[in-house]
Amino acid sequence: MGKLEFDIQNPENAIKLSFLLGNGQVVLITSCDAQKKVHGILTASWMTPTSHIPLLLTISVGNGKEGSESENYRASYKLIEDTAEFGLNIPTKELIEAVGKIGTVHSNQVDKYAETGLTAMESKMIKVNLIKECYLNIECKVTDEYITGDHTVFVAEPALVHINDDVLENGIFSEKYRSKNNQIHFGDIIDLWNMW
Helix, strand or coil: CCEEECCCCCHHHHHHHHHHHCCCECEEEEEECCCCCCEEEEEECCEEEEECCCCEEEEEEECECCCCCCCCECHHHHHHHHHCEEEEEECEHHHHHHHHHHCCCCCCCCCHHHHHCCCEECCCCCCCCEECCCCEEEEEEEEEEEEECCEEEEEEEEEEEEEECCCEECCEECHHHHCHHHECEHHHHHHHHCCC
């Protein structure tokens, strides 16, 4: 599947993208350290657009310290702090097994790309790799952050957006990608991990 760059400088496109992302789906957040030696992937559902123009996105990441007994430790938190960048990658249900596996180990302990068979895709505007198998990839630069208890909310501005070449049909997102039946939602993860 080929990738296209999606023009988010166009206000109409920015609004379309913010509505597509704002529906509660599970995302994969990619990150790396400043030396690009450690590459992280985080399964998350706490992501939302927070402004149309300029287009701003937020993610909420557990900020617990490594080695603590806290359940909110995420290796990706330190990586995002280190570079002030992250990739936002939107999977379809075809990737549910990989998404589930990613959420059960820390990125500083295992190469999640190798463990899941996902392909690292080089970004153009940030250091962080993206995930080729995801239909939508957003290169994000952190503009602000807020500590909200045991999580930190990162506010980011998209620098560049990549979409599969079949995502748009006549200027709108195709039913295949708008349909909640083809998206991964938090309930799917609860079922996969047999939580609660």
